[in-house]
Amino acid sequence: MVPFLLxxxxxxxxxxxxxxxxxxxxxxxxxxxxxxxxxxxxxxxxFPGRVAFFxxxxxxxxxxxxxxxxxxxxxxxxxxxxxANPDPVAITPQAQASLAALGIRDxxxxxxxxxxxxHALLSVRGLLMMVGGGFLVGFGTSWAGGCTSGxxxxxxxxxxxxxxxxxxxxxxxxxxxxxxxxxxxxxx
Amino acid sequence: MTASPxxxxxxxxxxxxxxxxxxxxxxxxxxxxxxxxxxxWFRIQEALRFKGPYLYEVFASALAVAxxxxxxLKRRRARALTGEPIVVPPxxxxxxxxxxxxxxxxxxxxxxxxxCPGPMFALLGAGVGVMSVVWVAALGGTWxxxxxxxxxxx
Numbered sequence: 001m002v003p004f005l006l007x008x009x010x011x012x013x014x015x016x017x018x019x020x021x022x023x024x025x026x027x028x029x030x031x032x033x034x035x036x037x038x039x040x041x042x043x044x045x046x047f048p049g050r051v052a053f054f055x056x057x058x059x060x061x062x063x064x065x066x067x068x069x070x071x072x073x074x075x076x077x078x079x080x081x082x083x084a085n086p087d088p089v090a091i092t093p094q095a096q097a098s099l100a101a102l103g104i105r106d107x108x109x110x111x112x113x114x115x116x117x118x119h120a121l122l123s124v125r126g127l128l129m130m131v132g133g134g135f136l137v138g139f140g141t142s143w144a145g146g147c148t149s150g151x152x153x154x155x156x157x158x159x160x161x162x163x164x165x166x167x168x169x170x171x172x173x174x175x176x177x178x179x180x181x182x183x184x185x186x187x188x
Numbered sequence: 189m190t191a192s193p194x195x196x197x198x199x200x201x202x203x204x205x206x207x208x209x210x211x212x213x214x215x216x217x218x219x220x221x222x223x224x225x226x227x228x229w230f231r232i233q234e235a236l237r238f239k240g241p242y243l244y245e246v247f248a249s250a251l252a253v254a255x256x257x258x259x260x261l262k263r264r265r266a267r268a269l270t271g272e273p274i275v276v277p278p279x280x281x282x283x284x285x286x287x288x289x290x291x292x293x294x295x296x297x298x299x300x301x302x303x304c305p306g307p308m309f310a311l312l313g314a315g316v317g318v319m320s321v322v323w324v325a326a327l328g329g330t331w332x333x334x335x336x337x338x339x340x341x342x
Contacts (some may be wrong), residue, residue, distance in 0.1 A: 012249055013226075013249040015248065017220045026257075026258065030266050030268040030272040034218075042327055043331050051334040061202070062302065066221040068217070074313055079223040080311070086291070091230050091239070091240055092234065092239055094240065095230070105271070111311065114228075116229075130300075131321065133296075138292055139294075139297075139330065140296070143331075145279060145287075145290070146279070147294060149302040149305070151279075153250055154258075154266070157255040162279035166287040171295065173291065175236045178299040179237065
């Protein structure tokens, strides 16, 4: 593969492309860019139970988005496997030092390989980190009605005050959790 | 395509068009998430620990494109390619509790796994198999929210 294609993109390429995806979805089919809605559609499609929140026409409301997410998985394969960056991530030296203090040794790939393994699920910490983290992401984004894309991009781009509240809240909680909660749950 | 009956079909039978286009947009977004390192655990922690500007630069430049784009589409009362009038549904503020409490819980989970819903799926494609457990847990969280929803403040 051409080495140039394996290089990570700079922010001024990444950011505008994210913006274009959001504008593009709106211009193509009047679709709101937001990923967390898919968690609701998936529940509605597979296991709605007797819960009113999952009783709606998920095909009409969300089929386009589920197809979009299937594309994201495929795109993740292209960008994360076929065009994977072989070098360690170019985070700042301060970030590197801060994460090294958590015990990170290997800075290649998209996630710390030493933690994101099936084996990590066998430890209480690893299980809490992944199952607890995933649960909170699902519960929280559904309650808030959006995530980093729905509130952070679509909502803010539309100057919605609810989204500004959401963004401030999840960044503040994320910062606090990265400093104080993550160190407790790091698999060892 | 055969001609449809004179009566417009109810929305429930609305057949989504352009699914191939949405798939391609998803592929593009998945590549952006991985090559742009928004799906990188390291980049997320760098931002959440205020140790580097990368994620903030990405957000600012994304909004610099999306905000004028949205404004233009709304101002012009433009129609989407599908013919639908373009509407960005407002998020009802209400008491605002859901936006604070829900987002705080989301933020905690975001920091723990270093991935929000989009990157979660991109990482699955990137071969991080254990993300499937995170995904199922996220579905569990969504389901429990749906179940508790009548008794939660919004």
